[in-house]
Amino acid sequence: MSGEPTSGVSKDSKPPPLSSYQRRLLIFLSVASFFEGYDFFALTQILPNLRADLQVDIAGGGRLVGFINVGTILAFILARKADRWGRKPVLTATIVGYTIFTFLSGLAPNVYVFAVLQLVARVFLIAEWATSMVIAAEEFPANGRGTVLGVVSAATGLGAIVCAGVVPLLLKTAYGWRSVYFVSIVPLVIVAFARSGLKETARFSEQATARAARAEESLFSIWGTFHKKRVLQLALIWFLTYVCTQNAVTFWKEFAVAERGLSDAQVGSAVKLSALASMPLAFAAGKLLDVVGRKIGATLIYASTILGVIGAYTAHGMTALTVSLIFAVLGVNTVLTVLNAFTTELFPTRYRGSAFAWSNNLIGRIGYCASPVAVGALVPRFGWGTTMAATTAFPLLALALIWLTLPETRGRELEETAQL
Numbered sequence: 001m002s003g004e005p006t007s008g009v010s011k012d013s014k015p016p017p018l019s020s021y022q023r024r025l026l027i028f029l030s031v032a033s034f035f036e037g038y039d040f041f042a043l044t045q046i047l048p049n050l051r052a053d054l055q056v057d058i059a060g061g062g063r064l065v066g067f068i069n070v071g072t073i074l075a076f077i078l079a080r081k082a083d084r085w086g087r088k089p090v091l092t093a094t095i096v097g098y099t100i101f102t103f104l105s106g107l108a109p110n111v112y113v114f115a116v117l118q119l120v121a122r123v124f125l126i127a128e129w130a131t132s133m134v135i136a137a138e139e140f141p142a143n144g145r146g147t148v149l150g151v152v153s154a155a156t157g158l159g160a161i162v163c164a165g166v167v168p169l170l171l172k173t174a175y176g177w178r179s180v181y182f183v184s185i186v187p188l189v190i191v192a193f194a195r196s197g198l199k200e201t202a203r204f205s206e207q208a209t210a211r212a213a214r215a216e217e218s219l220f221s222i223w224g225t226f227h228k229k230r231v232l233q234l235a236l237i238w239f240l241t242y243v244c245t246q247n248a249v250t251f252w253k254e255f256a257v258a259e260r261g262l263s264d265a266q267v268g269s270a271v272k273l274s275a276l277a278s279m280p281l282a283f284a285a286g287k288l289l290d291v292v293g294r295k296i297g298a299t300l301i302y303a304s305t306i307l308g309v310i311g312a313y314t315a316h317g318m319t320a321l322t323v324s325l326i327f328a329v330l331g332v333n334t335v336l337t338v339l340n341a342f343t344t345e346l347f348p349t350r351y352r353g354s355a356f357a358w359s360n361n362l363i364g365r366i367g368y369c370a371s372p373v374a375v376g377a378l379v380p381r382f383g384w385g386t387t388m389a390a391t392t393a394f395p396l397l398a399l400a401l402i403w404l405t406l407p408e409t410r411g412r413e414l415e416e417t418a419q420l
Contacts, residue, residue, distance in 0.1 A: 018140070024197060025139060026148060029132045030155035032095055035186075036129045037159025037333075039102060039121070043068070044250045045167040045271070046177035048257060049264075053177065054111040058254070062376015065250060067115050069369040071122025076361035078127035082134060082353035088200045091131045097124035099185060106181035126365075130356050137344035137352070138201040142413045143290065146297075146341055150286015153337040157282045157329070160249075161275040168268035203349045203414070222351045222358065231359050233405045234343050238364025240398035241339065243371045244391040245332045248309045251375060252325065255313055255384035260321065270322045271329075278330035285334040289341055293410045295403060298338045302399040305331025306392045313388040335395070342402075345409045348418040367394075 018026065043065065051061050082090040101121035108114035132152060140148040163180075170179040222231060249271075256262040256270070289297040304327045311324025339360075347355035371391070378387045407420040 018144075021197075021199070022140060025135070026151060028198060029136055029152045030158075032091070032128055032132050033152050033155040034159040034162075035095075035098070036125055037156030038163045039098075039125055039159075040156070041160040041163035041249070041271070042167065042180050043118070044253060045163060045268070046171070046180055047250070048254060049171060049177045050111075050114075054114070056111055058379060059376045060111075061254070062372050062374075062379075064111065064115055065376075066369050066371075066373035068118040068122055069246070069365070069372065071119040072126045072365040072368055073362055074119075074123045075126035075130065075365075076357045078123065079130040079357035079361050080354045082131045083351065086200050087131055087135045087138075087204055087353075088198050091128060091135065091198070094124045094128035094131065097121075098128060102181050103185055106175070106178040108178075126361060130361060131353070133340045133344055134352055134356060135201055137341075137414065138203045138349065143411050145345070146289035146294070146337070146410070147286040149340050149344070150289065150334075150337045151283055153340060154279065154282035154285065154333065156336070157275055157279055157333040160329070160333075161272060161279065164268055164272040164275055168265055171264065206349075222354050225351070227347055227351060227355060230346050231355055232363075233401065234339070234346070234355075234359040235363035237398045237401050237406075238339060238343075238360050239367035240394040240401070241335055242364060242368040243394040244309060245305065245335055245395070246368045247371055247375050247388060247391060248305075248312070248328050248332055250372065251384060251388065252312060252328075255388065256321070259384055260316070262318075266318065270318065270325055273322055274325040274329045277326045278333065281330050282333045285337045286341075289337065290410060293408050294338065294341055295406070295408055298335075298399060298402050301331060301334045301338055302395050304328075305335055305395055309392050310389050313385045338402075342406055342409065345412075345414060345417040346406070346420065349414070352414075 047061055047065075051057070056064060078090060078094060098121055101117050101124065105114055105117040105121060108117055133149065136148050136152050137145060166183075167180055170183075171177060173179045175182065222228060252271075253267045256267050257264075262270070285297070285301060288300070292300075308324050308327030308329070308331050312321060312328045315321050315324050343356050343359055344352060375387055375391070407417075409417040409420065412420075
């Protein structure tokens with residue numbers, strides 16, 4: 001059973017083959033993650049077109065992104081419910097909610113309605129993503145956990161590829177940028193067929209008696225435990241990382257069009273090529289963490305992020321820009337694999353959902369929400385290139401904190417890593 005501690009297993013032993021249910025679960029979680037990637041890239045690809053259509057200036061675009069991203073903080077409310085209601089019902093509800101509000105975003109009559117609808121969609125989307133990571137951590141063997149988290153996270157990049165490929169075509173339709181959101185009905189259809197086979201995680205089910213014996217815990221329960229220090233450490237790491245990664249891809253089209261004179265088609269080609277080229281490496285990121293460890297893997301992945309973003313916003317010429325963007329996209333996708341691993345592995349089952357919600361959805365996402373507003377305010381004075389290249393100082397600090405504050409968790413069962 002996945003919930004049984006096996007701390008005596010060698011870190012380098014080969015993980016057992018996945019059961020038929022685990023294989024189906026991996027596909028289901030990857031599909032859910034796929035649409036997180038699609039939604040993330042959708043806004044980045046349509047932002048200049050949306051601004052022009054709805055008469056929003058550059059600073060207003062930054063405020064729009066910042067406001068929509070507040071939904072990632074509010075997702076905290078839903079994400080922490082996974083520790084009380086269960087992983088399965090929260091995952092199902094969040095996917096349905098995301099689908100409905102994303103579809104409605106395409107019908108928005110003005111920028112204000114669009115912002116509110118997208119904010120609510122982000123609440124469901126990010127709660128779904130957080131719950132998917134918790135399920136992935138709890139239902140797969142320790143020696144292959146990083147690989148599984150990597151595959152699920154990499155599916156986000158696959159969603160980005162599809163988005164990058166279809167957005168230039170959808171922008172040419174009669175509905176323009178709105179059509180990008182109309183296709184969101186697809187995940188609801190998939191969920192309708194796939195959710196019937198989804199089970200509650202073994203670790204969560206094993207604690208049913210203990211949960212029934214106590215009233216629903218306070219929102220602040222985890223702060224009365226020794227885990228509070230770890231929550232703060234991971235929250236700061238998430239915050240610093242998001243200041244760069246949230247904006248790196250979101251505003252690249254704005255930069256490429258305004259400061260390098262690229263067309264919609266050229267930007268779409270560059271983003272699509274970058275996503276395609278980085279995809280094999282993104283899927284291998286989880287395996288990398290299982291082989292070399294979380295910390296060394298984090299160093300390589302953060303280096304790709306930092307160098308890629310600097311190049312993507314300072315290079316000249318399509319080749320140099322695209323090569324840099326490949327490393328930037330790879331980094332933006334795979335830092336999530338690193339932080340998902342640490343955040344799900346360093347807390348017990350009782351608090352795993354709450355810990356993820358506090359460190360990522362609530363505190364960490366402040367950087368996710370505030371940084372686009374700051375970037376939008378600084379760009380008119382310093383330009384896209386200088387402003388965005390400067391944000392790479394933040395993930396560098398995050399990497400330093402990983403080495404200084406977090407333990408290595410490779411190959412250890414969750415019951416063991418939760419006590420480190």
